[in-house]
Amino acid sequence: MRLVDKRIFSLAAISLAVIAGSARASDSAEGKGTAATAAPVAAAAIQTAVPIGQALPLIDPRSAAALNRSLAADRITLPAGGVEEACAGFPTLFRCVAALHLAQNVKVGGGFAPVREMLLYDNQASIADAARAFAPDVDPLAAEKTAQGQAMRDLRKIGVVR
Structure with missing residues (x-):
């Protein structure tokens, strides 16, 4: 097991930013909402993805x-x-x-x-x-x-x- 480090959180943040960006693009294309709908989902995903200090398994x-x-x-x-x-x-x-x-x-x-x-x-x-x-x-x-x-x-x- 290894401790989660900052690089994993950075990768998660980048991934969620891309997801939020694509959600914004699809919302605006469909004429629905704005980034305000995607931002809370992205923030919740970062907070619940992997708690700080929790170890990840090395192998499935x-x-x-x-x-x-x-x-x-x-x-x-x-x-x-x-x-x-x-x-x-x-x-x-x-x-x-x-x-x-x-x-x-x-x-x-x-x-x-x-x-x-x-x-x-x-x-x-x-x-x-x-x-x-x-x-x-x-x-x-x-x-x-x-x-x-x-x-x-x-x-x-x-x-x-x-």
């Missing part, structure tokens, strides 16, 4: 189920809530899945949990930093590249990326 339930199956096929252990619970707090699904693969590939003691804690605690830490911290005998850049490749493969397989 159908794709999450497919990703759970894909990760299970790679013998990656997930928490009871599946990928949705494992990835809660990560800024991107790609970063989360790469971290899952890294924990499996370098056989981190404690599994994914310590890698997750490190990456969530320090947003600037890379997958290579996690590899360096939990498996000092492994080449961190090679481990990062492998984990990211596996993550991209999984996300392509379920249709999240092309």
